[in-house]
Amino acid sequence: MTAVTATTTTASVLGALAEVHDPELDEPITRLGFVTSCEVSAGGDVEVVIQLPTPQCAPNFAFLMAADARTAVRRLPGVREVTIRLEDHYTGAEINAALGRGDGFTGAFPGETVDDDLAALRELFLRKALVARESRLCEALLAEGASPEEVAARRIEDLPGEAPDARRCIELRRRLGLAHDPGSPAFVLPSGEPVPAAELKRWLRTARLVRMSLEVNGGICRSLLRVHRGVAIDDPEEVLR
């Protein structure tokens, strides 16, 4: 394989990793600064190192990110061996070994878990992520002067297509098995039913709390990454010291 191809592959590996989200924060692991190294050999072998803000970050979410990273990279054409290494983590050895064997979560922690692919945990956080994103879109519409009735009547095709929140909402709804065609309602309850206009303000109050929780956790992760790991990422909110 030529050097040109290898270089292209490094970029495409990072591109693939940008599609992997921290399930708790609903943000790409690359933007959070979790990917600390990504190497592609001339032969197409890939090694990715992931480091989370603290060694104690929850093992289940750590596993999901590492496993999703492996799946995303393996999908790329021309890639041979894929090694994902979770570094400086309390359960890093168990997770790395399981991923190396191609095992699921049960393989990493035999006897300590029952859900091999962490489906229930994943779904719970996809739902939190969806409601958080919807709250941002909803607030923006209200701020522009739309009435609750107008907001509740919006469909997916009415959302600003270029807004990352709108695109992510569609992806989250697809993954949750909720309707996501252009004509489906823009703001939905967990059942997929549209949020009624009369309930919109109340719904927004809870949705906004979920969003705030996600954002604050993301903020604390970024702060810890900077203080603990020396990883400085784009972070306008934090007070500079």
Added chain:
Amino acid sequence: MYEKNGEKYFVVDGHQHFWDASPANWVKGQEQYAKGWIECFHAYMGLGPPETHWPLEKFMKYSEEDYDHDVFEAGHIDAAVLQSTYLKEWYTEGFNTIDRNARMVEKYPDKVIVNGRFDPREGEAGLKQLEEDSKRYNLKGVKVYTAEWYKGSRGWKLTDPEAQIFLDKCKELGIKNVHAHKGPTIWPLDKDAFDVKDIDVAATSNPELNFIVEHVGLPRIEDFCFMATQEPNVYAGLAVVIGGLMHARPRFFNKVMGELLFWVGEDKMLFGSDYGIWEPQWQVEGFIDWTMPDTEEYSDYPHPTTETKKKIMGLNTAKLYDIEVPAELQLKNGGAPAAKEDAQLVESA
């Protein structure tokens, strides 16, 4: 007592530690965990103002003199509750055991309260120990850390049947405050370990006990708020909210406080510095100075008053621990709860 602009505040720090995480106390073969734990705590200290940061070596084991100075000489603290966390899988003598914490009670019998702890996985021996601790130290509260590792198990829940036996024992012993601290592991490992649902269930079945959820259930503030708004005996421990956000992320601090004031209410929010993670002084002074900005972004949130701050800074915890408050530091007009009215205001907006 802290005085600012003619107002006097009785300050109770509901969440403190006096730990020994120095290398001499690390369990052989478990050094990576003992070291990782304290280094992570040290990183949190980095979220406070730079002039309050300590070098790691001091942070691992601070002295009694440090405690004297930081808490009582500089910290404005009138009374403090020391929480006990054992982590004996990683720390030979424990991280901060009740006996170690009790050294401060001996020194400040009128100011320092020590809380015990329990772990339902310790069974009969644990029950006996809790009874002994309670007799020796006249316990009014316990801290429970559900993510503690114990003989191959990485955590437990307050809904485990064994946990109820310990909660019953608490009632029998006159222990009425349970400080619950969630962590990153629990059994089975596929569950969300930070979920506060087990506290919800325990609070409903044990109305005689108060459940103080430390660091307001972070990282699950939303689950905590939805629960606390329905449970009269669930309280918000503000450790980490003030220390970790007030300086580092003031906008998020405003929003978290706004949500807590709305959902939980000022009568159920309790100041805790989390010392030695952060010194109390800057937290007390900063919190009294803090105001909710008068901008559109925060218009939906209740705005704290002087009374709000007096309650959160000390009067609420004083009530839970029967700490006597000098007459001049009590609320002048009895202090009716404001949270409900504020919630209605927001609903009708």
